[in-house]
Amino acid sequence: MDFEPSARSKDYLERVKRFMREHIEPAEPRYHQEIQAAARAGDWKTWPVSQVMEDLKARAREQGLWNLFLPDEKLAPGLSTLEYAPIAEETGRSLMAPEVFNCNAPDTGNMEVLWKYGTDAQKERWLEPLLAGDIRSVFCMTEPDVASSDATNMEATAVVEGDEIVLNGAKWWSTGLGHPRAKVTIFMARTPDTGADRHHQHSMVLVPLDAPGVTIRRMLPVFGDYDAPHGHGEVHFENVRVPVSHFIGGPGMGFEIAQGRLGPGRIHHCMRCIGAAERALELMIDRGMNRTAFGKPLLNLGGNRERVADARIAIDQARLLTMYAAWKMDEVGALGAMTEISAIKVVAPNVLQRIVDDAMQIHGGAGLSMDTPLSAFFAQARTLRLADGPDEVHKGVIARIELARRGFSRR
Template sequence: MDFAYDARTVELRDRLAAFLDECVYPAEPVHAEQVAAAGDPWSRSPVLAELKAAARERGLWNLFLPDPRYGAGLTNLQYAPLAELTGRSPHLAPEALNCAAPDTGNMELLAEFGSAAQRDRWLKPLLAGEIRSAFCMTEPEVASSDATNIATRISRDGDEYVINGRKWWSSGAMDPRCEIFIVMGKTDPDADRHRQQSMILVPRDTPGVTVRRGMTVFGYTDAPHGGHAEIDFTDVRVPAENLVGAEGAGFAIAQARLGPGRIHHCMRLVGMAERALELLCRRANERIAFGRPLAEQGVVREWIAESRVRIEQARLLVLKTAWLMDTVGNKGAHTEIQAIKIATPAMAEWVIDKAIQGYGGAGVSQDTPLAGLWAQARTLRLADGPDEVHRASLAKRELRRWPTPA
């Protein structure tokens, strides 16, 4: 197995690292100040617009899409180290490159399953970064870790569909530039449990759509996702041509969308852990406690060594998963996708926690990025399927390999 990055990946990685050093890291405190001054926690800062323009000028735009008609044409394996770098500044870098969830998954969904008219109307402006989108799947009244529980109704009425239901954790919906919702609901409650659901496009300004509130994550707005919202859909009517794919295909489309989304999160989590470890090492070398640097304290060295081991393990598993997705497809890499979804958030959470401990009070304050990094890592043990669901599914898959007694 060749662990070296190819020439194109190395070139893009160097270019992206320079962009982070020269533009993104210096913009982090500016972004925080501008959002605070705006008085709207979900407002988009002027410095973010400047970062987007700079990223496009440097050829760092839509790197996540493997289809060269829409993006950079990179494989998952090529994109992995780039997404990892963006994870070092997860509140700014992904959106600056137009590589932030939920738009990434929504663009992939439209590229693969959308009609020509849907791609022209919604995919093009998303690719250009002119608008943002939301993904509306999770519901407050049911256990949405089982997607077949979803109760929102999508009913055919002549040339229209009528949507009724309530969603929450609808990623992207609080962004003031969000113009389109991708909504999952039931079109046929009597069909097979995996054929009951469909996906439909709902413009934000459609009558009957009410964004009730923004959902915070441990008190954070959870950028760059554009804010998660609780949304009511009351007798919302959209044209029948807004259906994505066929009736009953919603569950399959959701699974196809979530596979790449899961690995993208894991790629960024490795970068989040790397930044936390870097900050811990810098702190340990400069901070004196009980007459000597923290770096000379045995427990701190244990944290640092264990962090390096855990990061490397997770990175290798993520890279293997990316390679499998490129070579045998998402379905063939299902076991590994579930494995990284279990392992990588837990790894990042552990590493960031140790960095917070090394910083003491500063680690949980707004003066370092560590508290925000920890909140994101902890949240990703729930998002795109909780740990327990992935563990149960992974165990079933493993058990099927050994059906007879030893």
């Protein structure tokens, strides 16, 4: 195996770094002031489209730094997962960069689903405007009334009646639901009339957010922050009717599609975590060497230098494991790389959380404020230890595979 980036990957990485240095970093303060003011102003329904973001997106698209995540040379640069991984890491250094390059979740996963499983009509209606960055999308899976770490607990239903699908259920933590350009969601639900086993009774359905019966109840804050202008919302579906042509891949295909969707997305998340961890470490060192207490730089007090060393070791370990997962997924697919994908999903957010916590401690009160990205990075890390499967579920997957290698059953 060879993790050395290809010449093409290096070229895109250097261009992304230059774009972030010249355009994104100078715009970050203005962008965050803009969205924070909008979030404080009142209801999420008033959140505006950010002109700062739109200008950066237009510039990135002009420079060909667009849809870098999609491995299709007809629609994007066509980078492999391994080629895209260091680029995802670089964008993780900024809270706004992924959207600038049209590489932000959940749109990336939804676009991959439509690219792999969508019909021509679905691609024309939803994939093309998503690829163009004209609309945003949502993924509705987690539910408020069940333990959603076990997706078979899902209570939402998608029942076929004639040439329509009738949808009912409540979803929450649906990221992107508050964005003013959010137009469509992928709704995952049980299709109980399939007569199949428990892992073939779930379906994914495309639902326009303006369909009758779709009601967005509220946005949910994470540690008091509503994450404008995207938001994480609670949405209810009450007798929502859409044509049967809105099934993705057909009824009962939900779990199969989810595995294909979540594999690349987890790698993207983990590489962005590593990028955020690198930036947190840089901030910690700069703060620790430029502030003094008791006659010494902060980093020379207590065990702070050891914390820096531990951070470097942890980041490099996490990066190597994630690159290995990316390489293996390119070689054998997501199902063949389940151990590695689950492992990085545990490791990377935990590494980020620990390093950000140390950086916040060095910053004192400033580390808790919005004057640095640290509090947002902390929220990101803590959220990702639940999103796309909690740590415990991923450890369970790894253990199950290890036991099976020794000939032991699920019991």
